[in-house]
Amino acid sequence: MVGEMKAVVRILKDTFSFNDLPISERIAFAAFLVFVFFFPWIVHTAYARAVMIRFLLFAMYGLGWNLIGGYGGQVDLGQAKNVGFGAFATVLMISWWGIPFWITVPVGIIVAVAESFAIAYPMFRLRGHYFAIATLCVALVWQQLFLFWDWTGGARGVELSIRSTPNFTYMQFGAMGYHYFIFALFMAEFLFMNWFRKSKMSYELQAVRDNEDAAASLGINVTWTKVKTYLITAAMGAVGGSFYAVYHLYVDPRCVMQLDLSILIAMTAMVGGAGSVWGPIIGAAMLIPLDMYLGALLGGMGFYGIDFIIYALIIMVIAAREPRGIWGIIERARRRGHVLRG
Amino acid sequence: MVLAAQIMASGILMGTIFGLIALGLTLIFGVMNIINFAHGEFLMIGMYSVFLISTFLSIEPLLSLPLVAVVGFLLGIISYYLLIRYLLRGPMIAQLFGTFGLMLFLRYLVMFILGPSPRVIQEGVLIGKTVSFSWFTFDLSQLVAAGSSILLFVLVSWMIERTKLGRALRATSIDAEAARYMGIDTEKMNALAWGIGGATAGIAGGLLVNFYYATPTIGMLFVMIAFATVALGGFGSVKGAFAAGLVIGLIMMVAGHYLSQIKLAFVYLAYFLVVVLRPRGLFGW
Numbered sequence: 001m002v003g004e005m006k007a008v009v010r011i012l013k014d015t016f017s018f019n020d021l022p023i024s025e026r027i028a029f030a031a032f033l034v035f036v037f038f039f040p041w042i043v044h045t046a047y048a049r050a051v052m053i054r055f056l057l058f059a060m061y062g063l064g065w066n067l068i069g070g071y072g073g074q075v076d077l078g079q080a081k082n083v084g085f086g087a088f089a090t091v092l093m094i095s096w097w098g099i100p101f102w103i104t105v106p107v108g109i110i111v112a113v114a115e116s117f118a119i120a121y122p123m124f125r126l127r128g129h130y131f132a133i134a135t136l137c138v139a140l141v142w143q144q145l146f147l148f149w150d151w152t153g154g155a156r157g158v159e160l161s162i163r164s165t166p167n168f169t170y171m172q173f174g175a176m177g178y179h180y181f182i183f184a185l186f187m188a189e190f191l192f193m194n195w196f197r198k199s200k201m202s203y204e205l206q207a208v209r210d211n212e213d214a215a216a217s218l219g220i221n222v223t224w225t226k227v228k229t230y231l232i233t234a235a236m237g238a239v240g241g242s243f244y245a246v247y248h249l250y251v252d253p254r255c256v257m258q259l260d261l262s263i264l265i266a267m268t269a270m271v272g273g274a275g276s277v278w279g280p281i282i283g284a285a286m287l288i289p290l291d292m293y294l295g296a297l298l299g300g301m302g303f304y305g306i307d308f309i310i311y312a313l314i315i316m317v318i319a320a321r322e323p324r325g326i327w328g329i330i331e332r333a334r335r336r337g338h339v340l341r342g
Numbered sequence: 343m344v345l346a347a348q349i350m351a352s353g354i355l356m357g358t359i360f361g362l363i364a365l366g367l368t369l370i371f372g373v374m375n376i377i378n379f380a381h382g383e384f385l386m387i388g389m390y391s392v393f394l395i396s397t398f399l400s401i402e403p404l405l406s407l408p409l410v411a412v413v414g415f416l417l418g419i420i421s422y423y424l425l426i427r428y429l430l431r432g433p434m435i436a437q438l439f440g441t442f443g444l445m446l447f448l449r450y451l452v453m454f455i456l457g458p459s460p461r462v463i464q465e466g467v468l469i470g471k472t473v474s475f476s477w478f479t480f481d482l483s484q485l486v487a488a489g490s491s492i493l494l495f496v497l498v499s500w501m502i503e504r505t506k507l508g509r510a511l512r513a514t515s516i517d518a519e520a521a522r523y524m525g526i527d528t529e530k531m532n533a534l535a536w537g538i539g540g541a542t543a544g545i546a547g548g549l550l551v552n553f554y555y556a557t558p559t560i561g562m563l564f565v566m567i568a569f570a571t572v573a574l575g576g577f578g579s580v581k582g583a584f585a586a587g588l589v590i591g592l593i594m595m596v597a598g599h600y601l602s603q604i605k606l607a608f609v610y611l612a613y614f615l616v617v618v619l620r621p622r623g624l625f626g627w
Contacts, residue, residue, distance in 0.1 A: 075435050122618040128434055129377045129577075130617050133569050137610035140566065144607035259562070263442060270439055308450035315443030320428035323436030 015195040025278070032281075040179050047296070049175045053247065055288040056182045057240060062268035062280025063189050064236025069266055070274035071202060072229045073209030074124075075132040078139035079265045082234045084146065084257035085112040086241025091158045091251040092151075094170060101171040105242045112238035113231050120227040139262055146253035157252025160245070171246045178247055185243060189236060197277060205229055206275075237265075271318055273327025282326050290314075344477045349595050351478055355488040357591020362491040362546045363564055364571035364583040365498060366418075366539030372578030373515040373535040374430060379441040380421065381568060382561025383448035384540045388414055388547025389556035390452060393461050403466040404486070407548050414544020418536035426536060427529070445561065453558035460555040468552050483552035490549055494542060495584055502580060511535065515578065566606070567594075570613035576622050 018026050039052055061079065068076050089108030093099040119138060126134055146152045166173040171181065196202050204225050207215040216222050245251050255261075264287070272283025294307035322328050367381050388410050395406040421444060429440040463469060468483035502508035513521040514531040522528050547556075554560075571590045575582025593612055598605040 069435070073435075075438060077438075122614075126617055129371075129375075129438075130573070132434075132438060133377070133573065134614055134617055137566075137570070137613045141607045141610045141614070144604045144610075148601075148604045148607075267439060270435060274435065305450040305454040308446055309454065312443045312445075312447035312450065316425055316440055316447065319432065319436040319440030319443060320425060323432035 011195060014198045015191050018194065020198070021277075029278075036183060040176050046175060047292075049179060051289055051292045053175070053178055053182050054292065055284050056179075056186045057243065057247075058265070058268050058288050059281045059284040060182070060186045060189050061237065061240050061265040062272065062284050063186075063193050064233050064240070065265050066193070066269045066274060066280050067196070067205075067236070068226075068229050068233040070269055070276070070279065071197070071205050071209065072226060073275075074226060074230070075128075075266070076135045076230070076233065077132050077259075077262050077266060078135035078137075079233070079237045080257050080259065080262040081139040081142045082112040082116070082237030083241035083244065083261060083265075084142065084253065085115065086238030087245040087251045087256045088146070088152060088158075088241075089238070090242040090245040091160060094160055094245075095158055100169045101242070101246055102169075105239060108238040108242050109235045112234040116231050116234035117227070120230050121223070124223050124226050124230075136259065136262065139257065140259060143253050143257040143259075146257060153252065155252065155254070157250055157254075160249040162249065172249075182243060182247075185239065189239075193277065201225070201228065209275075267315065271315070271325050273325035273330075276325075276327045279325055279327045286326065287311075348478055349599050350592060352480070352484070353592035353595030354588055355480065355484045355591070356595060357588035358488040358491040358495075358584075359546055359550060359587070360567055360571050360590050361584040361587025362494060362542055362549075364568045364575065364587055365495065365580060366542040367565075367568050368572045368575065368578055368580060368583045369498075369502075369511075370535050370539045371572065372580075373511060374426075374518075374532050376426065376430065376437050377441065377569075378539065379438070379565060380444040380448060380561075381539065381543055382563070382565030383445050383452075384414055384417055384543035384561075385547040385550070385564050386452065386556065386558065386561040387417060387448065388544030389551040389554075389560065390456065390461070390547075391544070392548040392551045393463055393556055396463055396466060400465070403463055403548070403552055404468065407490075407545055410544045410548040411541045414540040414542070414547075415537040416540070417544070418538070418540025419533050421540070422533045422536040426532070430532075445565075449558050449561060456558070458558060460557045462555050463551055466552060481553055483549075487549035487552065491546070494545060498538065498542065499580055507534070563606075567609055570609050570616075573613050574616045 018029070036052070036056070040049055043049065043052075061083070065076065065079055068074050086105070086108035089111055090101060090104040093104040093107065094101065123131065123134055123138075147155050152158070160170070163170055163172050166177050173181070204215070204220045207218065207220060208222050208225050212222050215225075241256060244256060248255075268283035268287055269280045270283065271287055272281065272285075273279030291307065291311065294310060298306045318325060324331075363381070363385060366384075367378060370376060370378050370381075391410045391413050392403050392406050395401050395409065396403045425440060425444060429437045432440075466483075468486055471482040473480050473482050473485055500508075502511060510521070510526045511531050511534060513524065513526055514528045518528045521531070567590060571586045572583060573586075574589060575584070575586030590609060590612065593608050594605050597608040601608075
């Protein structure tokens with residue numbers, strides 16, 4: 001009994017403690033949290049609030065992807081399918097049977113995890129490029145099927161009826177409500193990641209990423225470690241998808257299961273710095289406002305597509321010059337600072 | 343029976359073009375172990391080049407192919423020297439995103455200049471003509487495309503197998519470091535692989551545009567098919583790419599006849615099954 005109590009206290013401590021991080025990072029993160037918390041009071045335009053919500057959603061997607069892609073080093077380009085499973089579980093169960101949102105979320109998670117488990121073992125026989133393209137293919141097969149089937153709404157998609165707000169059964173509110181809703185989900189996922197990165201599994205996963213043979217010789221079950229991580233990532237994608245469904249009140253396979261979404265999710269983590277705690281948050285903070293403001297600004301001036309061109313240039317420069325992303329640049333600058341001082 | 347034979351025959355015709363598209367991709371992969379997402383955009387630019395030349399200069403689409411080959415070759419070489427060279431030093435994930443960035447860049451550049459609407463070639467000796475062999479009827483443009491693909495395949499295979507340049511290319515793909523010790527400029531070989539990749543994809547686009555509409559986003563479709571083809575044939579295998587192209591063409595035509603909306607799902611599924619069951623592909627080593 002005492003032993004279990006201690007284990008629970010240990011887990012709680014790991015979840016909420018940031019003591020192992022440098023003080024500057026802790027202060028920056030606290031400032032970030034305060035900023036996000038008061039954001040809807042400072043900024044009143046609907047567009048800016050929508051950008052903020054999208055940023056938090058993609059930071060959340062990125063945190064999930066960072067598990068398999070960053071800590072695990074497995075380039076998964078199929079996360080959109082898990083987002084799709086979550087979104088469709090929510091949207092279909094609500095529109096067919098009026099089941100409360102909170103019950104549809106675990107169903108979405110179960111579907112995503114079950115599907116990922118079914119394909120995980122054959123998938124992890126592959127490495128490198130083969131794995132990356134296989135994940136991409138599986139996601140595209142699901143998209144084709146969801147577009148083809150009638151019960152998923154096909155290409156028309158599924159709509160949710162608008163209810164009197166605020167409604168906690170079906171989670172429909174104004175912009176303010178959605179802001180705190182996604183903020184809470186984001187924080188839950190972030191705290192989970194905070195626990196995860198100190199856990200035994202995290203160290204096993206990084207050992208597998210850095211050298212599979214060495215990890216196996218130390219008694220780590222390489223495949224099972226990857227599969228576990230893959231399932232957690234799938235679950236996180238499904239939660240994001242469920243939020244997407246009640247936020248947009250409309251889901252179709254072209255928006256939630258598309259290839260571009262898979263890539264954008266992976267890119268937020270990569271541009272920010274894959275395999276670091278802050279990477280996905282930094283990446284989303286850079287890519288999402290850039291995407292939304294540049295698109296709106298240039299689209300309004302009649303330059304359709306220029307935003308993607310600029311976007312593509314940034315991606316190419318980062319991939320070519322600093323593959324460890326923006327966090328890699330920060331760390332390098334910091335190391336240089338240490339050298340100068342000491 | 344006749345219908346089945348006709349479907350299979352058009353599958354094979356389509357398959358030769360898939361093989362040609364996969365040729366450059368598999369060559370690039372074989373030489374420097376990198377996956378090129380922008381390969382479909384090379385094809386798309388080939389399509390648009392022929393479209394522009396035939397529409398604005400009134401030059402016969404078939405005659406513009408050599409010019410398209412040059413455009414594709416230069417595109418490949420420029421991509422290599424400006425981007426890929428730097429990506430090769432980084433980890434795999436950076437390579438994937440780097441070529442993905444190149445893909446977005448080319449796609450939206452074309453969309454910005456020429457607009458998003460689909461374009462079709464109106465004039466040309468091949469347009470709208472059909473040829474009949476006893477029971478079979480084919481589009482002349484498809485027939486010519488298949489013939490040209492086979493010709494080009496033979497040409498590239500000959501170059502790789504028989505010439506000194508091809509030998510240097512193969513040496514680089516087997517062991518780049520050893521090739522460097524032998525005095526081979528591997529940097530140039532890498533660029534050459536990208537040039538050949540760009541040229542063959544460009545020509546494939548130039549052939550395709552005679553019977554397929556061009557849009558700025560068409561590349562994604564063909565690059566996904568090419569990934570499946572390359573995996574099926576074995577990453578890095580040139581002969582495998584050709585055989586796999588035929589198989590993929592058959593799968594697509596047969597699946598397309600019965601379940602046309604999800605025919606691509608069968609192609610992706612084929613990739614998945616092949617890499618899981620036989621990771622080396624049909625002809626890989």
